[in-house]
Amino acid sequence: ETGVxxxxxxLVMGMTNKKSLKCEQHLGHNAMYWYxxxxxxxxxxxxxxxxxxxxxxxxxxxxxSPECPNSSHLFLHLHTLQPEDSALxxxxxxxxxxxxxxxxxxxxLTVT
Amino acid sequence: xQQVKQNSPSLSVxxxxxxxxxxxxxxxxxxxxxxxxxxxxxGPTFLISISSIKDxxxxxxxxxxxxxxxxxxxxxxxxxxxxxxxxxxxxxxSGGSNYKLTFGKGTLLTVNP
Numbered sequence: 644e645t646g647v648x649x650x651x652x653x654l655v656m657g658m659t660n661k662k663s664l665k666c667e668q669h670l671g672h673n674a675m676y677w678y679x680x681x682x683x684x685x686x687x688x689x690x691x692x693x694x695x696x697x698x699x700x701x702x703x704x705x706x707x708s709p710e711c712p713n714s715s716h717l718f719l720h721l722h723t724l725q726p727e728d729s730a731l732x733x734x735x736x737x738x739x740x741x742x743x744x745x746x747x748x749x750x751x752l753t754v755t
Numbered sequence: 756x757q758q759v760k761q762n763s764p765s766l767s768v769x770x771x772x773x774x775x776x777x778x779x780x781x782x783x784x785x786x787x788x789x790x791x792x793x794x795x796x797x798g799p800t801f802l803i804s805i806s807s808i809k810d811x812x813x814x815x816x817x818x819x820x821x822x823x824x825x826x827x828x829x830x831x832x833x834x835x836x837x838x839x840x841x842x843x844x845x846x847x848x849s850g851g852s853n854y855k856l857t858f859g860k861g862t863l864l865t866v867n868p
Contacts, residue, residue: 647798685757685844685857685858685859685860685861686799686844686846686856688855688856691855699855733799735798741787741848741850743789743801743804744801744856746791746799746800747798748796749798
């Protein structure tokens, strides 16, 4: 595997479910990001991790819980989501925070 | 309040002609600008960037121009190819300890054969 991978690619979950999104980067980068892309809206930064430490939480509701166990892996734990949370969730990584970011293919999440 | 604006949701160009994608920003603290390209079912791919100390950066068929006084940047693709058909996002970074890239909504470019 090369670049940034994300699993699953598609996820449908009910409002009472708990699920996790996984991201893995194979680029040796030190920073990782979660973004949300809703229809007709700009990409919204959710979280930034630098060397496994969270350095930015962009006013994201607590029903989204990130986890970065090491510099190659990033998770987004989801629980009691709302239908308006349906979106494309993109993971990205960069060599250092603020440099060019490399994106994964995204997880298309639908909350029913 | 959108700090990075791409006012054209879509653009259609004939193959071989020039494509010009525009982006305006409002935050004067932005000092680094990037263009990303996104195909359906894929994540955005970094295309080209420019620092605020420059007014032009060129990479093959892609050139980005920055007009700081107008807070405007543009991406020129010449000659345009059908494979360039994608959504193009403009993004801006204010550097320092702020790790946030601020993205525009994107412009869908269609290059017709």
